[in-house]
Amino acid sequence: MNPNNHNPPIMSNLDEKPGSSLTEPYSASEPDSFSDIDEKKLLWKIDLRIIPLFTVLYLLSFLDRGNIGNAKIEGLAESLNLRGMQYNMCLTIFFIFYSSMEIPCNVVLRYVKPKTFIPITMAIWSVVMTLMGTVRNYHQLMAMRALLGIFEAALFPGISYILSIYYKKNEVLVREAIFFSAASMAGAFSGLLAAAISKMNGVGNYEGWRWIFILEGLLTFVVAVIAWFYFPLNPSECSFLTERERKFVVQRVTFSSNNVISKPDRPEEPSRSKPLNEPFEHDKNSPDVELSSPTYSDGPTNLGETHENDKRWILAVFADWQSWCMLMVYYGVVVPLYGISLFTPTIIKSLGHTNTKAQLMSVPIYVVASIYSIAQAWMSDRVGLRSPFLSFNFVCMAIGYTVCICVDPRTNPRVIYAASYIIAIGMYPAFPLVVIWFSNNLSGSYKRAVGMAFQIGIGNLGGAFASNFYRTQDSPRFLLGHSLELGFICGGFFFMMVVIVGYKLSNKRRRDALKRGDYSNYSEAEFLAMGDKSPHFTYRL
Template sequence: MSAEKPSSSPGTPLKASDSDTENAQVTQLETGGQRSKIDEKKTLRKIDLHVIPIVTVLYLLCFLDRGNIGNAKIEGLIDDLNMTGQEYNMCLTVFFFTYAAFELPSNLVLKRLRPSIWLPIIMIGVGIVMTLMGIVRNYHGLLISRIFLGVTEAGLYPGVAFYITMWYCRHEAQLRQALFFSAASVAGAFSGLLAFAIAKMDGVGGLEGWRWIFILEGILTTLVAISSFYFIADYPNTAKFLTEDERAWVLRRLREQYSGNVQESEKFQWKYVWDAVTDFQIWLALITWYGMVCPMYGISFFLPTIVRDLGYTSSQAQLLTVPIYVTAAIIAVVSAYFSDRIGKRSPLLILHLSCISIGFLIVISSAGRSVPGVVYFGIFLVVCGIYPALPGNVTWLSNNLAGDYKRAAGMALHIGVGNFAGAMSSNFYRAQDGPQYYLGHGLELGFSFAGVVAAVALRYAYKHVNKKREAMDIRSLTEEEKARLGDKSPTFRYMI
């Protein structure tokens, strides 16, 4: 099945071979009674350069701030704050309660407010909370700061994931989502290097090294967030870096990327949220999301500890996390490129989810047998499955939600409820279970396998609905009725 491309006439989707955005050089566009030539590849490159880099940097800093507590842990955080392992896990857990609760409201605000205002505000809050985390004096101070970190971070990932869909058609979105999300894996690598260097500041200013990890990374986030006010473009219809004809071309292709125009009221209505809540695909995608997010948070919070417990020093453990994350970032981008090219999401997504399960099987079977290299390889395989799978899952769902408000609500609901996985997985790895961590690895294996099953089920559900719609008699529906049905329209085809 080829990817659907924007067509010049609504309701008539073209195959990739008919109108390939990657290969076509020029499009004829008629605006205001005059015909203009649009260089498609040049216009997309302009969008890429103005949209992707700044949100990628913001997410890199966001994920760096979220996960650096794992680096701080092995540099003495628990001992200096007189915390138990259970209290540390609770600090990880409470983050996700506020993080999940505020994602949907944040995305609805983003739809009404300019991204160039809302996204920087989010990141300024993240930077301030992270900086203050460096001066906490006890368990309760760290716990409260993690609660507020969840509040401030909540809107960034679902906000940017939705923001990308407002610029790119669904057949080209996964590569951009992967480029953006690869910041998470780069943050994992960068976090280890940065923590290794900053920890050498132990004693500077009378502060422990782990405090400087929070303080310096928080200050950096705040400074970049302030500057991002000037770099984030809002939406295509107001983009100053595009010409008037280019804006018209971008808007037309976004409008016509489905089998017919998809329209909804410009005014927010709660029915769009309810449409998302009652949509089967969001809940199946949510189980798939758990299959990769539980392992992701378990790994991001505990990877330095797991590697250290293989017999390495804290400094060696910090550095050994770097090649894992760098490789995962490369695989995520390459996988997304091929997914966009073939116009299918599920085959590679299921492959990556399977890699997570296989990786945990290797880890469990090798743990406790004095073969740290094999355990390290298993962890390597897990991470290299997680980071390509995440943008694949998000893109697949966003491709199949039509209508801006429904897509914004659906993506926030999917990611928000899905991030309760972090609250669970932050308690999977207990200090008393080390160095084998059979309980944690076993639970992660169970979730990853459930993710594979859900992804396969969603694929077959989409195929069944598409086949059913092909047999439907749509002659009684007007074009306006079809458009207002969004992804429930009989002319809408789910991307497989």
């Protein structure tokens, strides 16, 4: 290969079997600038087709896993005669099965169309949810929670990965935040819905908490049936785009990079090609990254990524230092998230409010968190950075939990309630941010699919931890729970700093290696096979 004649191919060097990838590449036999396609209109078209559906699906997912918290304050524990830590074990069993199934589910999604797999699993968990309203004892409740964890596992990592194959790296966070804001809205909606449904107490000789499970399960089933008809196929096959639009979407995502530009939403001008081993000029505002200069992609050094379904990418995830560090960062977010979402109604009730008022007072916390999540994600995509915003989130969470530890809710209940807002403002935006930050820094669509499932799957064991932090005997101060949550937040912040330093050092080493010409004899295929370990891959900070 002569590096001076280098022009990035559109994955023409991959030996991929038809139908084996969610982002099947198109041939690059003739160059195409796609000048006839209005990119903003195309994105809006994709947004309208995908984001509302994903938002509703995730809202119902979070609603169905968390409504047990609402059922508890409506009398679930008393009706089933739950003793000691039995209620907490019902929370824990969900996360054990949920976590263990996420990596297998994302691997399955590489071979089975998500349009088929996700609606089916959703319909099954809706039936489980409905049957939960008929349980009569602790063991039956445990079984239903375990099944719920198994069948909910496919949704979040699955739709997160699907977003990553429809949108560029500087576009995906705000979309993920929009559908993840459904988690915060689920908290609000759950409180409102539970307060209303609990009024059905005695209907059909069922307690009000049973109707929470039954009606919310039936609602999920109806949406699962609708999703069967509207769930999107992969970009190269979806029916709502034209043939040229499908080619353009696959092409622009394949060559999406982490290079930071001053105005990420503004088209850039092409520049002259350079040899693969010659460094590119730096953006004066971003000294740590090379400035890309694409026609429609991100520059002559951007070779795209491989879409091969090689099992070596599974091992690559487990062998990658950033996978384990990002997992620790994720724990610093997800443990407080599940702690607060499962126990907010109980904590507010412990401040002396009635059941219904406790449900309703949790609503505005989630609404505020939802609005801020989307605003922060838009800003992060706009400037092309993740870590500064995540740092702010960790600080907010730490402040909120510190207040909860230091203040006695019996004497200052309003202060504790205000601290809940601070925690939520830090916590809910951080969740999609840490997932997309890791996704941005994985190259190779198979590695990214497995990597996201690894982080989300193993990370969601944090829910099992959190479900045992808040014990009845610790009410109303819950010092043990709050202190443990604060400990995970501090740990997450520490590993975030490790990741930042690691990314900066890696980016510098790669630039230096290119300057020295260490990779001058490498072919494009060899660079693609290296994935995010290629010297032409820049980690996003």
